[in-house]
Amino acid sequence: MNAVTRALSREGHDVSGTGSGVDALSEVATRPPDAVVLDLGLPDIGGVEVVRRLRGWNDVPVLILSAAGGEARKVEALDAGADDYLEKPFGLDELRARLRALLRRSTPVRADAAPIRVDELAINLPRRTITRDGAEVRLTPKEWQLLETLAAHPGKLLTHRFLIQHVWGPGYGEETRQTLRAHLRTLRAKLADDAASPRLVRTETGAGYRWLPVVEVRR
Numbered sequence: 001m002n003a004v005t006r007a008l009s010r011e012g013h014d015v016s017g018t019g020s021g022v023d024a025l026s027e028v029a030t031r032p033p034d035a036v037v038l039d040l041g042l043p044d045i046g047g048v049e050v051v052r053r054l055r056g057w058n059d060v061p062v063l064i065l066s067a068a069g070g071e072a073r074k075v076e077a078l079d080a081g082a083d084d085y086l087e088k089p090f091g092l093d094e095l096r097a098r099l100r101a102l103l104r105r106s107t108p109v110r111a112d113a114a115p116i117r118v119d120e121l122a123i124n125l126p127r128r129t130i131t132r133d134g135a136e137v138r139l140t141p142k143e144w145q146l147l148e149t150l151a152a153h154p155g156k157l158l159t160h161r162f163l164i165q166h167v168w169g170p171g172y173g174e175e176t177r178q179t180l181r182a183h184l185r186t187l188r189a190k191l192a193d194d195a196a197s198p199r200l201v202r203t204e205t206g207a208g209y210r211w212l213p214v215v216e217v218r219r
Contacts, residue, residue, distance in 0.1 A: 054081070062084075063084050063095075063102055086098060118200070121191060132191070161208075162208065
């Protein structure tokens with residue numbers, strides 16, 4: 001990891017490195033980073049468990065470094081909430097490019113973005129809160145990324161490829177389309193958005209999805 005630390009420092013990043021999963025979690029808690037580069041081969045609790053614990057309270061982008069052939073652990077880490085991965089050995093240029101892509105996708109929603117209100121649903125993207133009939137709606141990190149990406153482009157057709165690249169990362173392609181559909185179904189269910197008669201997200205068959213410009217409706 002010393003080579004990675006040096007390469008990112010030369011890029012202008014303020015880098016802090018740790019040697020264990022416990023220390024990594026402590027570092028994120030005390031000095032919140034813009035992104036985490038995490039090697040799965042840690043000496044204590046392991047990289048997958050670090051991601052799982054981290055996702056309990058933090059949505060920071062996580063780039064996984066995994067050994068070649070470690071397919072099962074890589075998938076496990078992604079399912080636990082990691083955002084992207086690089087398989088060893090990798091080039092430092094690719095590492096820097098993937099990190100830049102993660103940071104672009106994690107650009108925060110504007111603090112002055114207006115809340116979205118439709119009937120019983122209230123979505124506040126800057127505060128990352130959603131209520132439905134006054135009850136809190138909880139989303140996974142990937143569902144939040146998907147919602148924020150859609151809402152940032154009202155009225156615009158977002159292709160499957162665009163959403164996959166922005167939510168899952170540049171290392172993912174058409175094989176991720178089923179995962180995208182599954183996340184969209186779950187997100188719609190939580191937002192009470194009927195695919196047959198959508199208020200928020202319309203499916204453009206064979207092309208992608210469109211976030212409908214919302215006209216606020218009050219009861």
